[in-house]
Amino acid sequence: MTGRTIRVDTLARVEGEGELFIKMAGDRVADVKLRIYEPPRLFEAFLRGRHFSEAPDITARICGICPIAYQMSAAHAIERALGIRVDPAVRLLRRLFYSGEWIESHTLHIYMLHAPDFLGYPDAIAMARDHRAVVERALRLKKIGNHIVTLLGGREIHPISTAVGGFYKTPARSQLRELSEDLKWALDASLETVRWTCTLDFPDFEQDYEFVALRHPDEYPFNEGRLVSNRGLDIDAAEYEDHFIESHVKHSNALHSVVRGRGSYLVGPLARFSLNSDKLPEVARQAARDARLHPPVKNPFRGIEVRAVELVFACAEALRIIEAYEPPGVPRVEAPGRASVGQAITEAPRGILYHRYALSEKGLILAAKIVAPTSQNLKRIEDDLREYAAHLVAWPLDDATWKCEQAVRNYDPCISCATHFLKLNIQRS
């Protein structure tokens, strides 16, 4: 019997550090390990004793790719603890802020991290030699996402304007209007992105996922809603820890999450789209129909198309907000510290991000818990690879290895987040 090992020592085009190890025994997959060697940074430990007002800035540093997600989950969790209700204009600005991060992060992943796999390039820079206009479109889209973030938060990475209760400073109406011409171009470019991703070849591979995402009665979710799944989950953020368990596995510095009593689950664009496509604006729904994307989407490789549809959504949402915006009366609502506990879940580009804080009466953090999207997807990625690697038995090792890397990148994994993650080994024995 022949066997082999697929190994990738440093998984590329993911955020953070990890390796992949797949052991084949004949045509059977004997073992799959996504080993996270990103060193632990221990955020939940050193947050203790810090003031609640510092949590958005500190937790942003978990991830340079999606700092706004951390700021949003932190601010919302603490606002729930303190009983703060934010101004409706602040709520809208936060959706705009998140739209900017989704545009920037989805564009980065679609064009620079994921598309090179489909087209056979090691990276976007090599891809640019043959597809200059495509990469230039990506860079301009990404820049527009970053421009939204910079306008609202001072800079792209670790923006400085998010406060518990609102923003330190909110923009004037005219400042937001400056974005509208760029965003009109971005909306067209996002529709072009959907058409372009449809030209890529997708392996015939479907899985029966439990999709988990926020669901809001009126909107495609960012910051609010109940946590739902296609298998009957329907809970408030405060109930999250009753339904999900994090387990610590030896091969990984990232924790693995499972749904209690069921197992792995999937968060991120596929889950959001499959559970919320009815809440997309018509322009994004039409783009999805044209791409023949019908929920539920069970082929993880088509995540690149779903991300493109979400890119359309984010551009349309940003435009809508800019046109409707009136500045809030005060940029933020302040509240004194009190002994309390608050939980929140928001939709980071990669999926749901859970935060819980327990505060003292002086407003100092007594305990913190953070569950990043990638740690929730890790077990699911291993499950995908266990199925997918079996399809690649007859493939040459180098090609099989590359396809497995691509299967990991379907999830846009953020290893820095998951460790608060990757290296690929496929072993054939």
Place this chain on the structure above:
Amino acid sequence: MNSKAKPRVAVFKFASCDGCQLSLLDAEDELLAVTSAIQIAYFPEASRATRKGPYDLALVEGSITTHHDAQAIQEVRRQSKILITIGACATAGGIQALRNWKDIDEFVRVVYASPQFVSTLKLSTPIAEHVPVDFELRGCPINKYQLIELIAATLAGRKPNIPSYSVCLECKRKSNVCILVARGAACLGPATQAGCGALCPSFDRACYGCFGPMESPNTASLINQFRILGQTNDRISRAFRGFNAWAWQFRKASEECERP
């Protein structure tokens, strides 16, 4: 220019958030120009193609927190003609250096159910505590324009134009009203190196020191001023103990505030 003559640039990462190396990909207007002038020899966040050293220039992000990384940085130094550290993690230990004042075993137990699986050092330390560093680029995150200036200057063999004065000068240049004086905000700007463009004061909030200490900060005077403003020692200590807590000037200041 043929590709053999292009300088070979590598990007390495230790304990960090990936944000500083992302700054390079965030330089949308300059990215294609920069990548045509250099050869990206090792940059896993952007490319699966990797080339072995030696490298002409290494950009290093992240702090050293494991035995493995303490050894790996030695090899990076051996392979690199010029080594530049980027960001608060690499230049000062980062926010994860808050462990340096605490019991690391207790910290690991708080986050991980099976602490025996986790291998980490007691201290989070900057790269310069392990190997000689040719230039330290500050910031949490770094400023992408400073990064491009630094790469261009380094490859041209000239001194980079990266100021070491305080955030106060940037505020003056932007005609910001001083929030420390006018509003009594506990602003770290007077002790913090410029480079962000005085962002926080421009957004009506106190600077929180993410670019680390300026060249010779008068932290004693600033602590005194904070006390006059009614700040408690706890709060002042926390202010210095942020993203650059282990930078020696901020470290000394936070420890002074802890003395009875």
